[in-house]
Amino acid sequence: MTATRGRLRSADWFDAEPKTSFIHRSWMRIEGVPDHAFDGRPVIGICNTWSELTPCNAHFRDLAEMVKRGVLEAGGVPLEFPVMSLGEAIMRPTTMLFRNLVSMDVEESIRANPLDGVVLLAGCDKTTPSTLMGAVSCDLPTLVVSGGPMLNGKFRGRDIGSGTDVWRFSEELRAGRMTEHEFAEAEACMSRSAGHCMTMGTASTMACMVEALGLTLPGGAAIPAADSRRKSLAHLAGNRIVELVREDLRPSRILGRPAFENAIRVNAAIGGSTNFVVHLLALAGRAGVELSLDDFDRLGSRLPLLVDLMPSGRFLMEDFYYAGGLPVVIRELEHLLHMDALTVTGRSLDANTAGAPCHDREVIRPFGEPVQEEAGLAVLRGNLAEDGAIIKPSAATPELLQHRGRAVVFEDIEELQARIDDPDLDVDESCVLVLKGAGPRGYPGMAEVGNLPMPKKLAEAGVRDMVRISDGRMSGTAYGTVVLHTSPESAVGGTLALVQNGDEIELDVRGRGLHLHVADEELNRRRAAWTPPPPHDSRGYVRLYVEHVQQAHLGVDFDFLRGASGAVVRREAH
Numbered sequence: 001m002t003a004t005r006g007r008l009r010s011a012d013w014f015d016a017e018p019k020t021s022f023i024h025r026s027w028m029r030i031e032g033v034p035d036h037a038f039d040g041r042p043v044i045g046i047c048n049t050w051s052e053l054t055p056c057n058a059h060f061r062d063l064a065e066m067v068k069r070g071v072l073e074a075g076g077v078p079l080e081f082p083v084m085s086l087g088e089a090i091m092r093p094t095t096m097l098f099r100n101l102v103s104m105d106v107e108e109s110i111r112a113n114p115l116d117g118v119v120l121l122a123g124c125d126k127t128t129p130s131t132l133m134g135a136v137s138c139d140l141p142t143l144v145v146s147g148g149p150m151l152n153g154k155f156r157g158r159d160i161g162s163g164t165d166v167w168r169f170s171e172e173l174r175a176g177r178m179t180e181h182e183f184a185e186a187e188a189c190m191s192r193s194a195g196h197c198m199t200m201g202t203a204s205t206m207a208c209m210v211e212a213l214g215l216t217l218p219g220g221a222a223i224p225a226a227d228s229r230r231k232s233l234a235h236l237a238g239n240r241i242v243e244l245v246r247e248d249l250r251p252s253r254i255l256g257r258p259a260f261e262n263a264i265r266v267n268a269a270i271g272g273s274t275n276f277v278v279h280l281l282a283l284a285g286r287a288g289v290e291l292s293l294d295d296f297d298r299l300g301s302r303l304p305l306l307v308d309l310m311p312s313g314r315f316l317m318e319d320f321y322y323a324g325g326l327p328v329v330i331r332e333l334e335h336l337l338h339m340d341a342l343t344v345t346g347r348s349l350d351a352n353t354a355g356a357p358c359h360d361r362e363v364i365r366p367f368g369e370p371v372q373e374e375a376g377l378a379v380l381r382g383n384l385a386e387d388g389a390i391i392k393p394s395a396a397t398p399e400l401l402q403h404r405g406r407a408v409v410f411e412d413i414e415e416l417q418a419r420i421d422d423p424d425l426d427v428d429e430s431c432v433l434v435l436k437g438a439g440p441r442g443y444p445g446m447a448e449v450g451n452l453p454m455p456k457k458l459a460e461a462g463v464r465d466m467v468r469i470s471d472g473r474m475s476g477t478a479y480g481t482v483v484l485h486t487s488p489e490s491a492v493g494g495t496l497a498l499v500q501n502g503d504e505i506e507l508d509v510r511g512r513g514l515h516l517h518v519a520d521e522e523l524n525r526r527r528a529a530w531t532p533p534p535p536h537d538s539r540g541y542v543r544l545y546v547e548h549v550q551q552a553h554l555g556v557d558f559d560f561l562r563g564a565s566g567a568v569v570r571r572e573a574h
């Protein structure tokens with residue numbers, strides 16, 4: 001271990017005073033760990049979000065075995081451990097309610113155990129930010145292996161995308177343009193291999209975010225889960241994490257402000273998910289990097305969209321991988337990125353992506369010939385969003401980006417579900433649909449309900465988009481002229497709580513405005529009469545969540561989790 005800087009952290013367990021070491025080593029031998037495992041080799045935790053309740057991560061046992069091979073080959077000791085997993089398509093009321101809980105699970109699991117470095121196996125949406133937030137809070141050498149996207153969906157001779165085509169098909173079904181038989185057939189055609197959603201939804205966005213931040217091996221984001229090169233990547237990650245420990249290369253040396261700025265710019269160019277905002281803000285909070293909502297607009301909103309992937313475009317992640325993947329996008333943006341940023345390879349982003357070839361210019365465009373001239377996320381402010389709201393213009397209807405209309409208000413998700421199909425609903429396509437109670441505290445958990453469905457009578461008439469405003473989130477696979485993350489949320493008395501049916505609302509994306517045209521005196525009167533909604537739960541984790549969760553513009557992390565605690569534990573158990 002002469003290459004290692006100083007004593008390994010795991011030696012505090014396995015090479016301590018006799019009684020302590022006896023206990024730690026003896027019980028590890030239950031698993032057949034031989035003598036030489038305690039001779040000063042790096043102990044590598046493999047943090048596994050495998051679960052049969054998280055179908056997108058159901059292949060992670062195989063991936064973990066590949067990481068182990070790599071760790072052993074490099075002279076380390078791999079120890080796999082489970083953490084809570086979050087199945088986006090399965091859990092209620094929303095996985096976002098549990099992102100911070102998983103981050104605590106990961107953080108405490110790493111800190112409490114004799115680990116020198118950790119590989120995070122993450123795929124389905126929240127499994128990436130949650131594990132990363134936890135690991136960054138400990139700051140041991142860390143490397144992420146994402147699970148990879150599913151193969152392209154195939155339905156009646158054409159490609160269909162996770163989520164994106166679910167929203168499309170369900171609207172077609174409601175409007176009577178698709179039969180129930182066709183709808184059921186599409187269900188089996190969409191998810192046909194291991195992996196996460198293969199649109200540029202939140203899972204793909206998170207995988208790209210991790211690569212742009214420099215926390216995974218180059219090219220790792222886009223490899224399909226079913227492609228054997230995904231397994232090779234996991235093996236190589238096992239090799240590399242052992243070296244990372246020997247080099248003492250920790251996230252704190254990688255995650256500086258330049259890395260976050262790179263991630264924002266890359267996210268704009270790939271047409272990434274709106275969920276990127278809350279996750280990157282939360283990660284920055286853990287890493288101690290100053291980052292604000294306005295940084296997303298300032299750095300990313302004028303950038304061109306270079307990747308033609310659903311939901312903003314035509315193709316899917318499998319196509320993106322065959323075209324060259326994220327390294328090609330990074331090269332196209334090189335004049336705007338901090339190419340000298342350090343990564344887990346021990347080299348710069350520049351060195352990692354040098355000479356990356358593009359094999360399909362339909363899928364990944366040159367900087368000067370983009371899919372759209374301006375992509376990214378616009379941050380809106382006004383009396384309806386004093387602390388900000390966001391919209392993804394690339395996924396919106398251009399004609400609706402400047403719009404003024406009459407509010408049709410739903411006080412909560414139950415009222416929306418009860419009234420949206422009512423033929424007597426007083427609504428036309430120029431109206432602005434408003435949903436309250438979908439924010440971090442209000443739902444609770446800030447659910448992905450912001451892309452409200454079209455009122456049925458308008459859907460049947462062929463209306464496919466309207467301006468919609470909420471304090472919730474939207475699936476990264478969804479689309480539409482949808483204003484999200486309105487802050488402060490309605491449940492804490494944000495102006496959104498005061499909107500009434502018939503009020504005029506103005507969306508001005510060009511001017512970055514979101515305004516409720518109601519006189520201040522009237523708003524003050526409504527505010528004085530407003531009472532907060534009753535709490536959803538009075539005990540357990542949800543109580544902790546509601547009492548400590550921060551608003552969307554701060555990343556929806558718990559107030560007491562900002563910052564990092566490191567990995568030192570001073571006291572023994574015996």
Ligand code: FES
Binds near residue numbers: 089123124162197201
């Ligand atoms: Fe798991 Fe979409 S449901 S990534």
